[in-house]
Amino acid sequence: MRRSRFTEDQIIGVLRLHEGRVKTADLCRRHGISDATFYTWKSKYGRLTVSDVARLRALEDENRWLKKLLAESMWDVSALKNLLGKN
Incomplete structure (x- = not known):
């Protein structure tokens, strides 16, 4: 299985930025990910904190x-x- 460029901690950080009212398109462009990747991350890690991960x-x-x-x-x-x- 291919490893992600991002760690779980980084993914949580990106999702927290989205909660801070940053637009999804801007966030994806800034971090070099697709919208589909973002929403996959959100479904998998959306409610988790760093300690949960x-x-x-x-x-x-x-x-x-x-x-x-x-x-x-x-x-x-x-x-x-x-x-x-x-x-």
């Missing part, structure tokens, strides 16, 4: 780690079943 990032990292543990465990079980089945 940090907590969300931590939860996503923990979820990624747990999925990795589960996959490794399932792989070990599958390998053991194959060894036991061949005897």
